[in-house]
Amino acid sequence: xxxxxxxxxxxxxxxxxxxxxxxxxxxxxxxxxxxxxxxxxxxxxxxxxxxxxxxxxxxxxxxxxxxxxxxxxx
Amino acid sequence: xxxxxxxxxxxxxxxxxxxxxxxxxxxxxxxxxxxxxxxxxxxxxxxxxxxxxxxxxxxxxxxxxxxxxxxxxxxxxxxxxxxxxxxxxxxxxxxxxxxxxxxxxxxxxxxxxxxxxxxxxxxxxxxxxxxxxxxxxxxxxxxxxxxxxxxxxxxxxxxxxxxxxxxxxxxxxxxxxxxxxxxxxxxxxxxxxxxxxxxxxxx
Numbered sequence: 001x002x003x004x005x006x007x008x009x010x011x012x013x014x015x016x017x018x019x020x021x022x023x024x025x026x027x028x029x030x031x032x033x034x035x036x037x038x039x040x041x042x043x044x045x046x047x048x049x050x051x052x053x054x055x056x057x058x059x060x061x062x063x064x065x066x067x068x069x070x071x072x073x074x
Numbered sequence: 075x076x077x078x079x080x081x082x083x084x085x086x087x088x089x090x091x092x093x094x095x096x097x098x099x100x101x102x103x104x105x106x107x108x109x110x111x112x113x114x115x116x117x118x119x120x121x122x123x124x125x126x127x128x129x130x131x132x133x134x135x136x137x138x139x140x141x142x143x144x145x146x147x148x149x150x151x152x153x154x155x156x157x158x159x160x161x162x163x164x165x166x167x168x169x170x171x172x173x174x175x176x177x178x179x180x181x182x183x184x185x186x187x188x189x190x191x192x193x194x195x196x197x198x199x200x201x202x203x204x205x206x207x208x209x210x211x212x213x214x215x216x217x218x219x220x221x222x223x224x225x226x227x228x229x230x231x232x233x234x235x236x237x238x239x240x241x242x243x244x245x246x247x248x249x250x251x252x253x254x255x256x257x258x259x260x261x262x263x264x265x266x267x268x269x270x271x272x273x274x275x276x277x
Contacts, residue, residue, distance in 0.1 A: 040277060045275065048277070049276075049277050050276065
């Protein structure tokens with residue numbers, strides 16, 4: 001059953017990858033999650049992010065959670 | 075590496091469960107419905123087990139009825155009418171119907187479990203259906219059986235005027251008890267459906 005939970009969190013993974021000249025597949029490989037899951041995150045279809053995934057993303061991309069996500073206005 | 079679960083259902087286990095369920099449904103249908111209906115059609119005498127006749131002497135039978143006292147009392151109606159045949163067949167047919175509904179829902183549930191998708195709303199409703207069929211069916215069966223037994227008894231023995239006759243034992247509570255248990259499991263499955271939805275979007 002799909003839970004209808006609308007959110008306004010926008011993921012900036014695309015911009016960060018472009019700035020670092022990195023592909024999604026390479027990031028997925030380094031972070032240790034599947035490309036499919038990272039694609040879900042990149043396209044703002046994720047409902048939740050594990051702290052462990054967030055930590056690994058920030059380590060690999062050398063950024064902070066605030067660089068990855070912003071919340072748009074209501 | 076995780077230890078192998080000896081109770082994990084394999085493909086063969088699923089197939090065997092389906093086979094047993096199918097055979098149980100078929101056997102119940104044949105014994106409870108097809109056999110008595112065939113006897114009715116070919117004009118055999120109606121032989122029915124009747125209760126509460128242990129005190130009735132064998133010669134207290136109504137005309138055209140032969141009572142046999144053994145571990146149970148059996149009444150043989152030489153020329154039974156449609157109402158007697160129906161009273162004899164309906165409890166068994168009801169039991170067969172309930173069993174087939176339960177087994178059909180279980181069959182569909184097993185299909186989803188085998189595909190690795192047990193936590194769906196459809197399965198929650200299937201489990202609720204099984205629970206309702208077992209709890210409601212047990213009470214319905216008890217009532218119908220008691221009324222049918224009394225009807226057969228009235229037509230088998232002189233002076234019998236009972237409206238309802240049924241013997242109950244503690245084991246009769248097993249079926250509704252199992253139904254309540256499955257109903258509770260359905261609620262646990264409902265929680266599983268919500269959790270599954272959460273996990274689907276977790277990265």
